[in-house]
Amino acid sequence: MAQETTASTTSDAAAIVDAVGGPDNITSLTHCATRLRFQLRDGSGVDKDTVEKIPAVMGAVPQSGNRYQVVIGGAVATVYNEIMALPQMSAMGSGGGGKKPSDAEVKAAARQGGIRGKFGWVDTFFEFLSDSFRPIIGVLLGASLFITFMALMSTLGVIGNWSSGEAQLPPSWAFINLCWRCVFYFLPLSVAYNATKKVGADPWIGFSVMAVLLLPGFMTADNSLMADSHVAHVLGQDINIVHVFRQPFPIFDHQLPLTIFDYGQQVFPPLLMAGVLGPLYKLAKKIIPDNLQLIFVPFLCMLVMIPVTAFVLGPIGVYAGAGLSTALKAVNDLSPFIFCLLIPLLYPFMVPLGLHWPLNAVMLLNIQAIGYDYIQGPMGAWNFACFGASAAVLAISIREKDIEMRQTATGAVVAGLVGGISEPSLYGIHLRFRRIYPRMLIGCVVGGLIQGIGGGVTTNAFVFTSLLTIPAFSNIPLYAISVLSAFAVAFVAVYFSDYRTAEQRAEAKQRLAQERDEHEAKQVAHESRKAEHEAAKTAAGPAPAKTALEPNAVTQVLSPLAGRVIPLEDVPDPVFSAGTVGRGVGIEPTGTTVVSPGDGTIVVAQATGHAFGVKLDNGIELLIHVGIDTVNLEGRGFDVKVAKGDRVTAGDPLVTFDPEVITEAGYSLVTPVLVTNVRKFAGIDRIGDGEVNPGDAIIQTTAKPPKEPKPAAE
Incomplete structure (x- = not known):
């Protein structure tokens, strides 16, 4: 089973690469919590429907600047790794002929188009x-x-x-508290690295430049006996200022x-530090020089960036x-009512564009600066x-x-209610169906x-708004009623x-009908193999001779009901008429009883009565489908x-049916009779024409x- 799963995943990975134009069309590939993020050389030729038909794909989101996002859900890391492990991906971005795109080409592709959109730098900033x-995101969810x-x-x-960092807790509880505080206290190091x-x-x-600002020695520099310091009041916060470099460097006229x-x-x-460090x-x-870069590139960068970050950028x-934070707090203080309406109404439009990241940063800053955050509560309503x-x-x-949408929606709902992640819902469903x-x-x-x-409600820590984090908010009953009401109303x-x-x-409706038709045909083949295998194990005597499969054998298939034979191409269902599930004929019934067209075994008998699979003793496998889309009658x-x-x-x-029930429901009575094991035959032809009765020949194999x-080896 594990081998089948791996093979399936690998097959999906290869299908995704092919669907976006192959490795030569992929300039770069990254992934987020739920999505594969492609930068393509040319995104205009990617067919969205083709991408979304791949089993592992929840949705596809074309973006400006030849960016293309493929929504996978929680398995995105696995699919990403499978894609990167594909042999053909070694040539990713080569553009054919092994030519690697130039920096100018990549830059032009990244900044083309864009709102984020009309201006490339806006896209780049939010990326x-x-x-x-x-x-x-994973460790933040865990915390x-x-x-x-x-x-x-x-x-x-x-x-x-x-x-609070100054909370007095028993040692055991204090240790548990450190399990989440560590993630957020050292968040600047993680962000700096990424x-x-x-x-x-x-x-x-x-990482190292930012670590300087988190050292205990940096935090206590103003406590030194030799420190020349004072306190400044900036934007509602007390900031300690210490003057340095006067004593060791008397050439400075003023202390820094x-x-x-x-x-x-x-x-x-x-x-900010990373933005300056990059150039x-x-x-x-x-x-x-190359032979000195290992030592002197880090040294030069640290020599410049540590003081620049400590004195200016920090x-x-x-x-x-x-x-x-102060501006948002002013709005909240002026009218919490307006603020609680504004945030839920803005977020549905901010998240798809990535505009919510600055607000996430403000939430973290609120908790660090004032001890609580007031944005996450309204965000939970959205x-x-x-x-x-x-x-x-x-x-x-x-x-x-x-089944397809059920799988997509199940993943989206679970990711949301358990993890507080909205991307599978947005990209897998909501942006595909704008009525939502x-x-x-x-x-x-x-x-x-x-x-x-x-x-309003507040929280003392940064959380992902899910069912599991409801207790983290100040007024639990109010918050729970608000978010559950938002859920119920939507x-x-x-x-x-x-x-x-x-x-x-x-x-x-048409897609589901086609999928059911294809499934029934596959079910006939599967059950035929299964029945044959079981019969071989238990048969007391020899198995029936498969006379229809003997070389060059010509065999007639008899009609299972009275009616008028029509060509398969005239059957009012594209799956049947195209021969996707088998070759044969259609019958416009005049009778109301379907009978077996020969001796054999029933391998499929739908409880709804609309479809039967018969494995004839002569080796022919038949699908008899009574009416079109009649599965929707659920047996009536x-x-x-x-x-x-x-x-x-x-x-x-096999079954009797009431034609009035079928026609009153708006469904066609046309009954396809199909040979489903078509690969066993050189030809399958219609020989019946016009009116037929049960037992009349209609198909010839x-x-x-x-x-x-094989020629003997010389």
Whole structure:
């Protein structure tokens, strides 16, 4: 089984590469929590429908600048690794002939088009933000569950204050508290590493530069007996300033002011640092000889970037983040009601564009600076409205037996309710079916209204808004009622109005019918092999001779019911008429009883009575499908006479049906009679014409000629 799964995954990986134009069309490939992110040489020729038909794919999202996103879901890392392991991917981006695209070509492709869109630098900026956080989403999710557990224990009165760095907890609980605090306190190092890597510099240099600002010695520099320091009040925060370099360097006329700040949990400073380090690193690589780069490139970068970050970029990042936080807090303080409505209504449009990353950074800064955050509560209203809409799609797909959408929606709902991740819902469903958005916004409004009326909610730690993290919020009943109401309202709005247009529903109906037809044909073949294998093990005597499969044998297939024979091409179903599931004829019935066309075994007998698979003793495998799309009747109007595994002889009844029930429901009575093991025959031809009765010949099969003996080796 493991081998089959691996093979399937590898097959999907290869299909994805082919669907986006092959390795020569791929300039670069990365992935986020749920999506493969391709940078293509030419994205205009990629067929979205082809990509989305691949089993592993939940959705496809063409973007500006020849960017292309393929939504996979939780298995994205596995699929990514499978793609990168494909032999053909060794030539990725070669553009044919082994020619690697130039830096100018890659840059032009990356900045082409764009809103993020019309301006390439906007696309690049948000890609930089996204890739700086993407690799650490997993540990942030893990930390969220620790936070939820601690919040729940505090709510139950087991422990006291847990969210503050100065919290006094028993040693055991203090240790558990460190399990999530470590992730967020050292978040600047993780962001510095990822952001530096994104700009093409050595990520360990960025890590080391940012680490200086987190050293205990840096934090206590203003406590030195020799320190010349004072306190400045900036944007509502007390900032310690210590003056340095006067004593050892008397050539300076003035001491340099060094801002002492707790950079734990800060994300703006490492982003700024990486943005400056990238060009410096590339310059150093150009001017320093190759044989000296290992030592002097890191040295030069650290020599420049450590003081620049400590004296300039770090404070700028702190003040910029504090300014944005202060502006948002002013709106929240002015009217929490408006704020609680504004955030849920903005997020559905910000997340698909990646514009939510700056707000995520502000959330972290709020917790570090003021001890709580007020954005995550309203954001939860949007998230749960999003998940409610996806749950409605899941319910509709279950109702309509849409296996493909059911799989997509199941993954999206689980990722949302358990992990608080909205991307599978957005990219796998919502952006594909635009009717969802206005209905989902109703849920956002309801959730935001409830929080606004209740005065808003806060949280003491950064969490992903899921079912599991509800206890992490200050007013648990208010928050729970708001998000569950957002979920319920979005669910009802989408479920009862559907998420598709009339045209999309018709297309889905046709697709489902085709899939069922193909499945039934495959089921006939599978059950025939199975029945043959079981018969071989238990047969007391010799198996029936497969006379129809003997070389050059010509065999007639008899009609299973009375009616008028029509060519297969005239059957009103594209799967049947194209011969996708087998070759044969269609019959417009005048009778109401389907009988076995020969001696054999029933290998498929649908409980609904609409389809039967018969393995004839002569080796022919038949599918008899009574009417078109009649599976939707769920057995109404059908009286089934046989079951799977039954032995039948020619003329034995299989089912009787009521033609009025079928026609009143709007379905065609045309009954395809198909030979499904077509590869066994050299020819399958229609010989019946016009009116026929049960037992009249309608199809003729011609077996393949004998294989020519291989020439003897000389």
